[in-house]
Amino acid sequence: SQQGEEDPQALSIQEGENATMNCSYKTSINNLQWYRQNSGRGLVHLILIRSNEREKHSGRLRVTLDTSKKSSSLLITASRAADTASYFCATGENTGTASKLTFGTGTRLQVTL
Amino acid sequence: DAGVIQSPRHEVTEMGQEVTLRCKPISGHDYLFWYRQTMMRGLELLIYFNNNVPIDDSGMPEDRFSAKMPNASFSTLKIQPSEPRDSAVYFCASSLVAGGYGELFFGEGSRLTVL
Numbered sequence: 207s208q209q210g211e212e213d214p215q216a217l218s219i220q221e222g223e224n225a226t227m228n229c230s231y232k233t234s235i236n237n238l239q240w241y242r243q244n245s246g247r248g249l250v251h252l253i254l255i256r257s258n259e260r261e262k263h264s265g266r267l268r269v270t271l272d273t274s275k276k277s278s279s280l281l282i283t284a285s286r287a288a289d290t291a292s293y294f295c296a297t298g299e300n301t302g303t304a305s306k307l308t309f310g311t312g313t314r315l316q317v318t319l
Numbered sequence: 320d321a322g323v324i325q326s327p328r329h330e331v332t333e334m335g336q337e338v339t340l341r342c343k344p345i346s347g348h349d350y351l352f353w354y355r356q357t358m359m360r361g362l363e364l365l366i367y368f369n370n371n372v373p374i375d376d377s378g379m380p381e382d383r384f385s386a387k388m389p390n391a392s393f394s395t396l397k398i399q400p401s402e403p404r405d406s407a408v409y410f411c412a413s414s415l416v417a418g419g420y421g422e423l424f425f426g427e428g429s430r431l432t433v434l
Binding site: 236237239247249250251294298299300301304306307308309312 | 364374375412417419420422423425
């Protein structure tokens with residue numbers, strides 16, 4: 207089952223604009239991660255934010271986490287055509303004796319010149 | 320490091336045939352994960368191993384699916400017999416820590432088409 211629901215499902219912007227993607231989840235988490243997937247490729251880790259953190263930056267990426275609302279956002283500033291990809295949030299959670307990373311539905315980002 | 324290596328990258332087979340997907344994790348990673356990606360269901364965790372031992376196989380869809388990890392550098396996911404609804408991209412990933420705590424490193428995936 208999927209933990210995260212992402213919004214929007216698809217986003218189209220022009221190069222230089224900012225892109226914001228949102229993720230909502232249902233259960234308590236250890237951390238929340240964001241991954242990128244280029245068409246036909248595997249997923250690549252972008253950033254991890256722990257449950258006791260509220261904001262994290264990495265280059266042009268800014269991630270926020272609101273555990274009270276069970277939501278996160280990923281902001282990509284000054285987007286480039288190379289940012290065109292699908293972006294997934296993933297929640298790290300414990301279930302009994304297992305520890306899993308559960309992925310959301312993804313946002314398809316298209317950056318045009 | 321070469322990253323996580325999966326083979327084959329593409330597999331086309333007929334219904335009823337056996338399919339074996341292979342994965343070589345990153346050296347030193349104690350955790351190995353098998354995910355399946357489809358348009359309808361997204362990314363689903365099928366099974367994961369810690370130190371070659373299966374920890375959680377609750378995501379394995381049915382008995383037709385089996386996974387093994389005979390040693391730290393090799394894992395297989397087998398489907399026997401295959402069905403058209405098994406068509407998907409199967410990803411292997413590895414990690415230094417348990418899946419709920421850290422970054423996963425993914426392979427490029429094996430795209431399976433069952434006719």
